[in-house]
Amino acid sequence: SAWKRMSEIEKFTPAFPNSQFEQQVSQLALYSLQQLNQPQRLESYGEKALAANPDSIPTLLMLANAYSEDPKQSAKAATLATKVITLCGNPSTADKNHKLSAGVAHSTLGYVYLKQDKIAPAVTELKTAVGLLDEDPEAQQAALFRLGFAYAKQNRKADAVATLKKAEAMNGPYQKPAADLLAKITAAGKK
Numbered sequence: 001s002a003w004k005r006m007s008e009i010e011k012f013t014p015a016f017p018n019s020q021f022e023q024q025v026s027q028l029a030l031y032s033l034q035q036l037n038q039p040q041r042l043e044s045y046g047e048k049a050l051a052a053n054p055d056s057i058p059t060l061l062m063l064a065n066a067y068s069e070d071p072k073q074s075a076k077a078a079t080l081a082t083k084v085i086t087l088c089g090n091p092s093t094a095d096k097n098h099k100l101s102a103g104v105a106h107s108t109l110g111y112v113y114l115k116q117d118k119i120a121p122a123v124t125e126l127k128t129a130v131g132l133l134d135e136d137p138e139a140q141q142a143a144l145f146r147l148g149f150a151y152a153k154q155n156r157k158a159d160a161v162a163t164l165k166k167a168e169a170m171n172g173p174y175q176k177p178a179a180d181l182l183a184k185i186t187a188a189g190k191k
Contacts, residue, residue, distance in 0.1 A: 042066050057101050060084045064108045074112045081109040091132055100139070103132030107143040114150055122150045138172045145174040145181075152185055160185055 046063040049056065060080045067077035084105035088098040110125030126147035133140035148164035151157075164185070167178035 055087055057084055057087055057098075060087075061101060061104055061108070064105065068108050068112050068115070071115065074116060078109055078112045081105040081112070085109070096135060099132055100136050103129045103136070103143070104139050106132065107139065107146065110143070110150070111146050114146055114153075117153075119150055119153050123147065123154070126150060137170055141167050141170045141172040141174045141178075144170075145178050148178065149181060152181065157185060157189060 043063065043066055046059055046066065049059045050063065053059065061084055064077045064080035064084065067073035067080065070077075082105075085102050088094055088102035088105070091099050091102050094102065106125045107129035110122045110129060113119070113122035113125060126143050129143035130140060130147060133143055144163055144167035148160050148167060151160035151163055161182065164178045164182045167174050168182060
């Protein structure tokens with residue numbers, strides 16, 4: 001279970017500082033904490049992991065994502081996501097992992113802007129994310145849903161409907177929210 005995994009990791013980490021497995025252990029810890037839905041513990045562990053390895057793209061992404069859920073931490077989320085985009089370099093020449101990481105970072109940044117009601121930059125980031133995430137359907141579905149929501153906020157009904165239909169057609173956690181938002185947009189159009 002995730003609880004057992006975390007207790008093992010917390011024993012391992014101080015016992016073997018600078019282990020060759022430090023990166024993998026850190027990723028497993030962050031993933032476990034995300035599953036346990038313990039944002040404070042995730043942030044604390046993530047900050048320690050980042051202090052040890054400030055350019056760890058998976059750690060930066062996980063923390064940016066965690067911080068994006070907290071309005072008080074949105075500036076930090078944007079900074080971390082932007083750092084990932086910089087570390088990943090040019091997506092057209094980047095390897096698959098860097099391209100996908102950049103896509104997730106653009107999606108997180110777009111989500112932060114969306115929550116801040118900065119809709120135009122949110123649309124720009126989310127369109128970029130959708131284009132980079134074609135090899136990660138679940139992450140792409142999240143970006144599509146967020147983009148559809150941003151279009152709806154801009155009253156771009158046709159764009160919102162087209163984007164949300166793509167998200168709804170994919171299996172994943174955003175299928176139902178996309179369908180629900182589509183129904184609301186359609187109902188609003190009939191009034």
